[in-house]
Amino acid sequence: MAFENADFITHQNYLKFMVSETNNLQLKINRKLTEKISTTEKLDKKLRLFNLTWENLKAEFEIIKIYPEYASVCLSWLPVKTYYLIFNLSLILFYLKDSNIEAFNYTHSHIHEQLKNQLKSNDLEFSNPVFNQVVSFRETVSWPKYKNENIKQFDNTEPTKLKHLIIRKLFHYSKDDFKRIKKIKRMTVEDTKIFNDKTMNLAEFFYWYRIKANYRDMEFIQRELGDQFLVEYYNNYLKLTLNYIQCLKKTINNLSVTRLGKEII
Numbered sequence: 001m002a003f004e005n006a007d008f009i010t011h012q013n014y015l016k017f018m019v020s021e022t023n024n025l026q027l028k029i030n031r032k033l034t035e036k037i038s039t040t041e042k043l044d045k046k047l048r049l050f051n052l053t054w055e056n057l058k059a060e061f062e063i064i065k066i067y068p069e070y071a072s073v074c075l076s077w078l079p080v081k082t083y084y085l086i087f088n089l090s091l092i093l094f095y096l097k098d099s100n101i102e103a104f105n106y107t108h109s110h111i112h113e114q115l116k117n118q119l120k121s122n123d124l125e126f127s128n129p130v131f132n133q134v135v136s137f138r139e140t141v142s143w144p145k146y147k148n149e150n151i152k153q154f155d156n157t158e159p160t161k162l163k164h165l166i167i168r169k170l171f172h173y174s175k176d177d178f179k180r181i182k183k184i185k186r187m188t189v190e191d192t193k194i195f196n197d198k199t200m201n202l203a204e205f206f207y208w209y210r211i212k213a214n215y216r217d218m219e220f221i222q223r224e225l226g227d228q229f230l231v232e233y234y235n236n237y238l239k240l241t242l243n244y245i246q247c248l249k250k251t252i253n254n255l256s257v258t259r260l261g262k263e264i265i
Contacts, residue, residue, distance in 0.1 A: 012232070014165070015233065018240045019240045025131065025244065025246075026127040027125070027126050027250075029251070030123055030125055031123065033255070034258065037096075037260065042104040046088045046091055050085060050089060050092075053081055057082070068228070068231045071233075076213055078234060082237065083206045083210035087111065090111050090248070091104050093248060093252050093255070108207060112201070112207065115201065119131075126247075130202060134200070134201050135201075137196050137199075140164070140168055143164045170200050170204060171198075174200070174208065177211055178198075206241070249265045252265055
């Protein structure tokens, strides 16, 4: 890979790190739940949406195995599809966990705030501590600068560096979105104060890459890179998604056995 493809190498390294950190990831609930609840039409609808989207991705994956050039067509939509898989599972998780039908009305931002709040209160806990950390933008200012670390050959022996780089990148996307929503080019002093207190968790990776795909395009993905690199990127993103989905599915099925008397996914 040539140096001029530094942006692509950066994102590929981020994906490799995230795949590594989510391998065998588990999410547990740190309180005993015994109350039974009933299934609802909204739950059934979210399950259908999850299954339909997942079947679509599996079919897409099979096509790419036969026609690698198809990866360049699919990559711009991949973060959007995978995010909605995770979003719908998250709604189901919070409905079952908190026995609250209003969970199905949660917005994207509310889902993230719920997760971060429950991680901070230790109500929820990931098996990998890196996913339990909730970091404010203000904290990132004091982190060391890592010159060219993002384009070095992937090496997970120093995970703190890559974690810091990814969190900073996600905050960068968040700041762009903050300015887009407020329709401003420069942030005022008051805007900066507000943004400094914003928090981030690595699980938000999927959301901010979905926003990037929706509003900024995946400009680092170029057809000229070659099919093999695009397929590798696609496979890494799908593997990351599968790792995280498996984590959520296990927790949801454990919950549904308690709440509904059966596994649902």
